[in-house]
Amino acid sequence: MEDGSSRDTSVPDDAEQPSEDAEVNIAQEIFSQQEDPIFANKSLLEISHVPSFDRIVGRDNEIRKLSEELRGAVQGYSPENVIVYGKTGTGKSLVSKYVSSQAVANAHDDVRIGYEYLDCSTDNTETQAASTLARAFNDPEETGLDIPERGLSTAAYYKRLWQVLEQRYDVVLIILDEADLMADDNLLMKLSRAGESGNTDCRIGVIAISNKIEWAEDLNERVKSSLQPKELSFHPYDAQQLEEILQHRRDAFKPDVLDDGVIPLCAAYAASDFGDARKAIDVLRHAGNVAYERDADTVTEQHVKDARTKAEKDRFKELVEGxxxxxxxxxxxxxxxxxxxxxxxxxxxxxxxxxxxxxxxxxxxxxxxxxxxxxxxxxxxxxxxxxxxxxxxxxxxxxxxxxxxxxxxxxxxxxxxxxxxxxxxxxxxxx
DNA sequence: CATCCACCGGAAAGATGGGGCT
DNA sequence: AGCCCCATCTTTCCGGTGGATG
Incomplete structure (x- = not known):
């Protein structure tokens, strides 16, 4: 991130230094290990990995309900605003993104519609959120607007956001993930009032995601009355659903390297941890890593058990280091x-x-x-x-x-x- | 049972450093 | 160049707290 002046003392081009050769070889050796005995496609186990949507498990009801609330958007009318509750790892973001993308895909021909996802744990102030949204919806080619990341006043960011929406969209869906981490309610307020205060003709539907059930109650009355949100709550996955979720990611591993008990055990662990699918996947990935480090041919239940404590330690270490x-x-x-x-x-x-x-x-x-x-x-x-x-x-x-x-x-x-x-x-x- | 100790935690404002606009 | 805005961290000031104490 910073200037590299302090390190890199070894970079010069004199290639005949033996030590450097050795280093290169070590690195090469590691990088070029072509045969991974455990993993076939590790990216399937990354947290950010979004499964292809026909693989969403056990959330049919939620998908149906959310789609109904957003139905208007497809025809160019105002969608309802929705608050989605549920513990972490219950598929809130996944379903919200999926339904939004489906709304875009199925929109009527003459309706210009878009959606954006905003993580409020990253953009946790009104200004940052307005800035990110404006940039996300913008297309400089089309609008001729350049939107800097920082430096403008909050009002200036809103102004550009409204301009962009006005020019490019009839309807937008905005997913605010972890909305409870937002410093204040102003963003919700502005979004829900954009139409009536004449800022833009674009219709805005907000999907606010929170894992705190009390959050809506704490919301400012003014916000509540202008937002008029529908509420939707997600239940934790049960062990069986978790197992199914993990089965869908089985392709991350080479065939036959997973012992039979591995996936059920991961699922059971996660089920006892409030049905968190993310944790289930984490544990599975870590189990694979443990097996790899130990030069094992297969991933065993013991690896899962060890991975579980290891994962927690790693997480803690990273946290403290940061x-x-x-x-x-x-x-x-x-x-x-x-x-x-x-x-x-x-x-x-x-x-x-x-x-x-x-x-x-x-x-x-x-x-x-x-x-x-x-x-x-x-x-x-x-x-x-x-x-x-x-x-x-x-x-x-x-x-x-x-x-x-x-x-x-x-x-x-x-x-x-x-x-x-x-x-x-x-x-x-x-x- | 009223008092009182000394720490808690809210509010506000300063300092510093990111950056854009005209 | 000079001005404005925002984020983050920090300090200063001060009213609030509630059980042990006498």
Missing amino acids: IPQQAKASLLALAILSLNSEQEEFPTQLVYRQYQNICDNIGQDVRSERRFRDILKELAFLGIVDNRKENLGRSGGITLLNRLVEEPEIVYEIIRDDARFETLTNHLSES
């Missing part, structure tokens, strides 16, 4: 306290002092205590720490007790791997 430096220092403070004490829970004050030590030690800025509290809350939101409020009464007031969710050793190791924490004096602790 947090900002200040958060790492904070987390490390908590880990060190846990390592040096019988207790599991520590009041914020104590953790803060430890955090100050760490910052001093590695020469990092110390944040204010207020900010520190927010950092802890963010860590709690990510599920890395747990915090519990307790009132210690007259001598202590209210305090948060913080506890690591994972083993402190693991957390400690992961953070110490970060180069910026290398200089940290070993186990500086005792308070």
Whole structure:
């Protein structure tokens, strides 16, 4: 992402260096391993992979209902707005995309219709959302409009969005995935009122996806009344459906490498995890990786079991590696306290002092205590720490007790791997 | 049983850095 | 060039909290 000036010291063109040859050969060896004994087409197991639509399992009812709500769009009328609920991995996005694409495919000849999918966990502010939508619907060739990613005011982005819709579409469907992560309701408000406030003649149908059932209730009254959403809820997949979903992806593997019990076991695991299809696929993929790493000929149930814990560890490691430096220092403070004490829970004050030590030690800025509290809350939101409020009464007031969710050793190791924490004096602790 | 401790957490505003427009 | 807008992180200020304490 950045300038490459610091690394690449070995690039120069003197090819006769033996060490470099060796490296090339190692790399070649790995890259050119043509025969993968386990996988035939691994991309079928990627999370982003959308199965061909005739393979959607067990969601016929949902597809039917959603299609009915959107029926108007096909003829150029206003579709209903829909809020789709359901736990993660229950096919909400998949079905929404599928039905929208079908609406586009089956539209009457004289109806200009389009749909776009917006992930509100990425574009979580009104401005970003308006920007992304405007760019997604736009075609510079046709409209002559260029829409920059950033730099414009929110109002300016809306203005362009309306222009684009006006020029290019009679009806659009907008899928807002994870709509509950949106910072505020303004986007929904604007979209639902675009017509009546004369911004555009294009009719807009919103499909808002949320995994929190309470979300609609929290919605601003004004939004609710102008959106008038229909509600649709998705149930978790049962074990049998999960199994079927996995069977459809069997082609990812070479024939006969999957032991009979593997898919049912993955399905059973995922079914106990709230029927999350994504998890089922994850576990299956990881099982394949485990088998590969162990040079096995087939994927066994044991591989699935091992993969399950491995997958969780990987996820956790990635999560911790990805947090900002200040958060790492904070987390490390908590880990060190846990390592040096019988207790599991520590009041914020104590953790803060430890955090100050760490910052001093590695020469990092110390944040204010207020900010520190927010950092802890963010860590709690990510599920890395747990915090519990307790009132210690007259001598202590209210305090948060913080506890690591994972083993402190693991957390400690992961953070110490970060180069910026290398200089940290070993186990500086005792308070 | 009223008090009171000292931390919690909301609000607002500053700092910094991304970028576009005219 | 000078101005405007937005995102993110941080600090400052301060009212709220509720069980242990006397």
